[in-house]
Amino acid sequence: MNALKYYIAAFSAFFMWGFFSIALKAITAYSSFDILFFRIVFSTFLIVLFSAFFRREKLQIDYKLLQQLPSKDKKRTLLLTSLGGLLLGLNWFLFIYVVNQVNVQSASFAYLICPIITTFFAFIILKEKIEKHQWLAILVSLIGCGIYYTTNPSNLIYAFVIAATYAIYLVSQKKNVYFDKFNVLLVQMFVIFLLALPYCFLGSFQLPTEFDFYFYILLIAVLFTIVPLYLNLFALKGISASTVGILIYINPIITFILAIFYFKESINMLQIGSYLLILLSIVIFNYKIINIKKLEPSKK
Secondary structure (H helix, E strand, C coil): CCCHHHHHHHHHHHHHHHCHHHHHHHCCCCCHHHHHHHHHHHHHHHHHHHHHHHCHHHHHHHHHHHHHCCHHHHHHHHHHHHHHHHHHHHHHHHHHHHHHHHCHHHHHHHHHHHHHHHHHHHHHHCCCCCCHHHHHHHHHHHHHHHHHHHHCHHHHHHHHHHHHHHHHHHHHHCCCCCCCHHHHHHHHHHHHHHHHHHHHHCCCCCCCCCHHHHHHHHHHHHHHHHHHHHHHHHHHHHCCHHHHHHHCCHHHHHHHHHHHHHCCCCCCHHHHHHHHHHHHHHHHHCHHHHHHHHHHHHHC
């Protein structure tokens, strides 16, 4: 029962993210970069405010730790944090663009294959071990992607690039181990903000005047950025990363259901087959973890 609040936190985070496309579609008339820019501005302001009021002690602890780090480790940490901010900003832009300009299905497909792509990149970059059943899952996933590619090549490329940017972000941050994760996110938000700031000074930039735009941006910043990110980090304090890894699939499944039944996007039998193969690969990939979770109550 002690772990229940952490399960609820993780479930709530991914459940909320599943409905992100509804808020984005409501402001589809605006350019993807306008949406990204104001999401960054609002999210950065809110995360700074939240940290100043509720996490000041943790900020002070990490600031002292940064000062004490050897020069080499300090440079490495700052580089990884800055790279993470760049990748996160790029991933956000791609997701917004694909949802509003391509289709919601592609965004859903991206986060279905993301954990498997992350594992493959971790194998290549971090030399992490991949077990035999996980190689089988990767193979099944590739077959599913191949089928999806035959139905719409460009959509698969969009989905893959979204998944790849987030996967590289996750892999790069595995080595970023010194500081509190929420504080790292705070710095990364500053990095994204500084990179996006020159957009204000472009001749084509115009400040939106409609109330609805700012309402949905605030909704995105609170319900689809700060709150789920905090819930995700909170969940990791009490349950394993592997459990959170399984719950992440709630997000793309909800997004896919919305794409078909809410946004009325068309889908054919080959696409359904590709999604079923991806879902099969997820089951295979997480087979051992699922079995362990089933056995846990009997060990008490």
